[in-house]
Ligand SMILES: Nc1ncnc2c1ncn2[C@@H]1O[C@H](COP(=O)(O)OP(=O)(O)OP(=O)(O)O)[C@@H](O)[C@H]1O
């Protein structure tokens with residue numbers, strides 16, 4: 438298969454590619470303007486891209502929300518054609534021990550490159566939280582010594598894995614999870630460009646399952662589209678293989694009514710479909726969080742109970758009885774206390 442990569446099929450007269458790029462890559466934003474969400478932070482990056490004096494930066498945040506993309510867009514906009522010469526990118530797939538920092542990064546920092554006036558070389562350290570503290574330590578002096586010619590851009594999921602001295606040398610930009618409306622905007626654009634057939638429930642399901650992660654939303658969109666040809670809620674949940682929120686909603690509704698039989702029935706249904714206790718409890722949480730039928734006070738109590746159950750499951754007791762216990766507690770909260778008097 439790999440031999441055919443990039444070649445058009447011999448008998449094809451169309452211009453269609455024989456294989457398709459994953460949409461996440463196909464629609465990776467090329468310029469900062471195309472990145473959705475985190476408006477203020479992106480604005481700051483745009484100002485930097487325009488003025489040219491890029492500080493050392495750390496971008497941190499959850500997976501799939503545009504960190505790597507932003508750093509690349511910024512570097513492209515700053516350096517233009519000189520990108521190849523002026524950027525050294527190292528990510529977690531590269532060796533990044535102390536030796537590499539000493540040799541590769543230092544050599545790059547010392548290298549003379551012709552850049553547009555007022556611009557600096559950029560070292561991109563993606564997934565920087567996986568660098569050992571030792572390797573990070575050895576960057577401290579390098580960052581200072583070569584600051585007038587070389588700037589560092591880190592991207593990471595957890596900024597606390599970056600050692601303090603480096604944090605203090607950098608401007609830290611924190612990316613938040615993307616909002617539903619922001620995911621929707623991008624999904625709609627892609628649906629239009631790829632001619633995807635969808636209904637509103639399908640898009641809502643994609644957003645529900647992605648939880649603010651654009652990469653996941655786009656990947657699930659593509660999988661549903663190529664697997665079923667139509668993006669509906671049912672198809673999305675089949676692809677994502679998560680408990681269907683409608684079933685979970687029915688289960689919670691039964692709890693609100695104090696109907697343990699009904700809620701256990703739904704729970705058994707999910708359990709028999711093979712979902713693990715974690716899958717179920719996580720979906721229960723997400724459903725409860727956005728369920729309008731539950732009064733605020735009850736919702737808070739429910740979330741407390743779900744939290745405790747989640748903890749017990751993570752400690753290793755992920756049995757049906759554990760989940761049944763949760764259902765029982767949720768039901769009990771809505772029953773009148775008199776019922777319990779003997
Ligand atoms: N804010 C965004 N706007 C538009 N597309 C986005 C955005 N965030 C993510 N994407 C899409 O998701 C893909 C992955 O994004 P990116 O590589 O920037 O994630 P990341 O934040 O670096 O995640 P990780 O922490 O896993 O490295 C991109 O190719 C793009 O298609």
Ligand SMILES: [Mg+2]
Nearest residue numbers: 504505563592
């Ligand atoms: Mg990344």
